[in-house]
Amino acid sequence: MGWITAILASGPARKALGLMLAAIALALFLLNLRRTGERVGRLAERLETVEKTNDIQRRMLDAAANRPRTRDELARRLRDGEF
Numbered sequence: 279m280g281w282i283t284a285i286l287a288s289g290p291a292r293k294a295l296g297l298m299l300a301a302i303a304l305a306l307f308l309l310n311l312r313r314t315g316e317r318v319g320r321l322a323e324r325l326e327t328v329e330k331t332n333d334i335q336r337r338m339l340d341a342a343a344n345r346p347r348t349r350d351e352l353a354r355r356l357r358d359g360e361f
Contacts, residue, residue, distance in 0.1 A: 285291050346352040 286295065346355055
């Protein structure tokens with residue numbers, strides 16, 4: 279066990295260990311950045327889908343609110359050409 283400590287305590291080994299740790303930290307950062315980008319892309323797609331759905335539902339509600347209530351009103355609208 280003493281020889282491992284002696285090797286790791288040497289200057290070049292500490293430098294190499296520091297560089298390896300920096301490289302691992304950089305790789306983990308880049309992988310996390312990539313995963314975050316994918317997650318943001320999925321969230322943006324979901325938001326776009328929700329906005330489209332809400333727009334469709336709003337138009338359906340508007341159409342339902344403006345529909346004729348009785349047959350007489352329907353006939354009047356058809357005669358007047360309001361459709």
